[in-house]
Amino acid sequence: MKRFFIIVGFLLLLVLVCVGIVGFNFMRDAGIKQYFATMKPPAATVSTVTVKPSEWTPGVEAIGTVNAVRGVDLTVETSGIVKDILFHANQKVAADAVLLQLDDAVEKADLVAQKAQAASDQAALTRAIELQRRGVGTDATLDAARAAADASAAQVNKMQAVLDQKQLSAPFGGTVGIPKIDVGQYLAPGNSVVTIQDLDTMRVDFTIPEQQLPLLKIGQTVKLGSNPADMSFAGSIRGIDPKIDPASRLVSIRGEVANPEGKLTPGQFVQIRVELPPENNVISVPQTAVTTSLYGDYVFVVEPAKPAEGAAAAPAKPEHQKPAGDAAKPQADAAKPATDATKPADNAMKPADSAKPNADGAKPADAAQQPALVISQVFVKLGRRNNGMVEITEGLKDGDQVVTAGQNRLFNGMSVAVDNTIDPSKSANKQVQQ
Numbered sequence: 001m002k003r004f005f006i007i008v009g010f011l012l013l014l015v016l017v018c019v020g021i022v023g024f025n026f027m028r029d030a031g032i033k034q035y036f037a038t039m040k041p042p043a044a045t046v047s048t049v050t051v052k053p054s055e056w057t058p059g060v061e062a063i064g065t066v067n068a069v070r071g072v073d074l075t076v077e078t079s080g081i082v083k084d085i086l087f088h089a090n091q092k093v094a095a096d097a098v099l100l101q102l103d104d105a106v107e108k109a110d111l112v113a114q115k116a117q118a119a120s121d122q123a124a125l126t127r128a129i130e131l132q133r134r135g136v137g138t139d140a141t142l143d144a145a146r147a148a149a150d151a152s153a154a155q156v157n158k159m160q161a162v163l164d165q166k167q168l169s170a171p172f173g174g175t176v177g178i179p180k181i182d183v184g185q186y187l188a189p190g191n192s193v194v195t196i197q198d199l200d201t202m203r204v205d206f207t208i209p210e211q212q213l214p215l216l217k218i219g220q221t222v223k224l225g226s227n228p229a230d231m232s233f234a235g236s237i238r239g240i241d242p243k244i245d246p247a248s249r250l251v252s253i254r255g256e257v258a259n260p261e262g263k264l265t266p267g268q269f270v271q272i273r274v275e276l277p278p279e280n281n282v283i284s285v286p287q288t289a290v291t292t293s294l295y296g297d298y299v300f301v302v303e304p305a306k307p308a309e310g311a312a313a314a315p316a317k318p319e320h321q322k323p324a325g326d327a328a329k330p331q332a333d334a335a336k337p338a339t340d341a342t343k344p345a346d347n348a349m350k351p352a353d354s355a356k357p358n359a360d361g362a363k364p365a366d367a368a369q370q371p372a373l374v375i376s377q378v379f380v381k382l383g384r385r386n387n388g389m390v391e392i393t394e395g396l397k398d399g400d401q402v403v404t405a406g407q408n409r410l411f412n413g414m415s416v417a418v419d420n421t422i423d424p425s426k427s428a429n430k431q432v433q434q
Contacts, residue, residue: 043415046406056282060274064206068266071197078165082185089178093170100168111159118152125149174198202259207250221275222255284389289404298379300403305372377412
């Protein structure tokens with residue numbers, strides 16, 4: 001019997017221990033759940049910009065290729081052996097400057113012989129004219145002498161032209177490239193010798209969709225550069241193709257731009273923007289402020305926290321801790337003007353004190369006195385883009401404070417703290433130098 005009671009007591013003790021463990025785990029899980037349910041996440045730091053209507057300069061953007069207004073690959077017209085190369089790479093030459101000399105010894109000898117024959121025929125013509133004047137010559141003799149003299153003169157001109165073809169001259173002033181031939185090389189007609197480019201004025205060829213054709217006209221300003229952030233060259237439209245390509249539905253445009261420093265090179269790829277008349281009262285934000293999702297484009301707008309949210313965040317210290325006597329006071333005492341009670345809050349909310357920086361330029365350390373801010377997710381409709389800005393056609397209004405940086409971890413209704421000391425549109429090195 002005694003052994004039975006020992007076993008029963010041991011079982012009761014084991015049951016109590018199990019119940020205690022289960023109860024402890026239950027209370028622990030409930031406490032953790034309550035802690036996280038009531039814990040307020042810390043405010044996220046973001047940069048913002050205030051939306052204001054501004055002037056917008058629309059434009060037509062495209063990509064194109066730069067070429068020289070005057071640029072050709074020079075070739076020889078006749079065959080021969082290269083005797084002398086009279087230029088070097090990247091040399092600036094004048095118009096009609098001799099660049100290449102082929103072997104012309106045979107042509108020079110033929111020209112000398114033909115000039116002697118022309119002189120003989122001219123002397124015969126002179127004698128025939130004199131005999132005709134004296135009346136002892138016939139008309140047939142004079143006509144034959146005149147024809148022989150004219151044929152000899154024409155042959156001299158022909159031989160001179162053949163001799164000139166042994167030289168290669170610059171058709172216009174410009175910069176020559178790398179020679180493609182060597183001294184002693186045999187050249188056939190059509191062999192390329194060198195390229196010559198006039199780099200003072202460049203032309204840029206690009207295409208635009210047919211929908212944008214009505215926006216362009218001759219004389220409009222064209223800006224171009226290696227990237228959209230650096231369009232340091234400006235010119236104008238010189239030609240618009242009157243025909244739209246039926247295969248691609250694109251229109252060919254040609255512009256001209258001055259290149260006095262030679263920074264543009266023929267064949268170079270460039271970004272192009274055709275400036276259109278400016279527009280006023282356009283709402284735009286930095287492109288970094290817009291987030292794209294499957295549901296559309298949206299931005300985060302910073303707003304003051306609602307009174308209900310502020311009241312819920314305040315500690316609940318009031319009536320239940322007051323003595324019963326204080327709770328039974330007349331309503332007249334309880335309804336006293338709140339001017340004295342609200343003075344600390346008014347003083348905390350003064351912009352002059354809260355926004356005043358310290359002597360070293362730092363912000364006040366007491367951030368709790370600043371008004372609570374939350375964010376709201378607003379879907380927007382986008383329009384045109386220009387120089388890092390995007391037009392907002394619907395969703396924002398004048399005065400809205402839009403988040404421009406730090407929105408990768410934000411969600412609707414989240415508390416935020418605004419810090420605009422860092423401009424996300426500039427690199428960190430530039431901001432440190434400032």
